[in-house]
Amino acid sequence: MKKVDVIILSGFLGSGKTTLLQKMLKQEQEAGRKTAVVMNEVGEVSIDSDSVPEETPLKELLNGCICCTLSGKLEIKLSELLHGHELDVIYIETTGVAHPVEVLDTCLSPMLAEKLRIRSIITLLDVMSWKERHSLSIPVRQLITEQVKHADIVVMNKIDCIRDDARRAVEEEVRSLNPKGAVVPTTFADVDLNELIQNERQQSGDHVKIHADGHLHIKTFVHSFQNPVSQQLFEDFLRSMPDSIYRIKGYLRFDEKKETLFFQYSYGMTSYEKADLKMKNTLVFIGDEMDHEELSRTLMEIEKKGTA
Numbered sequence: 428m429k430k431v432d433v434i435i436l437s438g439f440l441g442s443g444k445t446t447l448l449q450k451m452l453k454q455e456q457e458a459g460r461k462t463a464v465v466m467n468e469v470g471e472v473s474i475d476s477d478s479v480p481e482e483t484p485l486k487e488l489l490n491g492c493i494c495c496t497l498s499g500k501l502e503i504k505l506s507e508l509l510h511g512h513e514l515d516v517i518y519i520e521t522t523g524v525a526h527p528v529e530v531l532d533t534c535l536s537p538m539l540a541e542k543l544r545i546r547s548i549i550t551l552l553d554v555m556s557w558k559e560r561h562s563l564s565i566p567v568r569q570l571i572t573e574q575v576k577h578a579d580i581v582v583m584n585k586i587d588c589i590r591d592d593a594r595r596a597v598e599e600e601v602r603s604l605n606p607k608g609a610v611v612p613t614t615f616a617d618v619d620l621n622e623l624i625q626n627e628r629q630q631s632g633d634h635v636k637i638h639a640d641g642h643l644h645i646k647t648f649v650h651s652f653q654n655p656v657s658q659q660l661f662e663d664f665l666r667s668m669p670d671s672i673y674r675i676k677g678y679l680r681f682d683e684k685k686e687t688l689f690f691q692y693s694y695g696m697t698s699y700e701k702a703d704l705k706m707k708n709t710l711v712f713i714g715d716e717m718d719h720e721e722l723s724r725t726l727m728e729i730e731k732k733g734t735a
């Protein structure tokens with residue numbers, strides 16, 4: 428099954444996300460790739476939707492943030508795009524206040540995880556506001572730092588607004604926060620990101636495994652069970668989870684019980700809810716470090732041992 432690429436554009440308010448999106452859409456059009464956009468704004472009205480060409484399928488999510496209040500709606504919009512169009516790539520422009528790990532978590536709903544391939548999390552950084560970040564509130568400062576830390580590519584934008592020595596200092600700070608990410612200083616987000624994303628992929632190509640988005644710095648992994656599994660064994664497995672795994676979620680059936688459960692694991696806490704439908708038993712893992720082969724082997728063993 429062909430997977431549709433997803434590129435997440437993150438970055439604080441006014442950092443240049445829409446400016447970059449417009450450039451990316453032009454590059455995609457020139458490359459002949461079928462592209463769609465999801466735009467999220469915290470306000471009730473969309474301000475940036477005019478920046479998307481008329482022929483590009485566009486879904487807007489207004490009045491909330493996809494990383495929290497609108498997470499269910501993002502899933503619906505992505506699903507509509509996947510069913511209504513033959514696509515190569517979907518761009519998601521997040522609100523300035525979105526946390527990239529939460530957005531990734533929302534995109535990788537167990538129903539969509541096998542249809543999407545998260546290609547890259549790109550964070551736009553306004554070098555001016557980064558330089559002046561000490562005057563921002565602590566939560567905003569933390570958020571911008573998180574956006575930088577979890578990006579595959581940090582676009583250090585608006586370098587025309589600061590001096591060269593200040594730019595070098597910002598670049599050093601960004602690199603020490605995110606040593607694995609690519610850092611690109613720009614003015615008006617002027618960068619060939621397709622080339623950058625391609626390079627990133629080639630560098631990490633050796634690690635790419637089936638169902639594993641090895642090129643992302645935040646790792647994701649998808650596994651499907653064909654049969655019900657033992658709750659006891661599954662919960663023993665959860666107790667062995669390292670801190671570097673932030674989230675697991677998906678659908679499960681335990682011990683020959685008929686019902687399907689929606690399961691969530693977040694930083695060590697688990698919850699189960701009865702699912703309305705009999706869903707495919709797919710689990711999605713999100714974390715910083717993951718041994719995909721080991722995970723896959725353990726999950727297959729749990730299934731092989733059968734139900735209690």
Ligand SMILES: Nc1nc2c(ncn2[C@@H]2O[C@H](COP(=O)(O)OP(=O)(O)OP(=O)(O)O)[C@@H](O)[C@H]2O)c(=O)[nH]1
Pocket residue numbers: 438439440441442443444445446447475522523551584585586587588613614615616
């Ligand atoms: N001087 C300067 N201005 C820039 C640069 N990049 C973008 N801008 C301007 O900064 C403003 C904000 O850019 P946007 O692309 O709308 O930023 P955004 O992140 O989409 O903004 P929100 O959607 O409000 O979060 C616009 O007026 C841009 O023209 C740059 O490199 N230098």
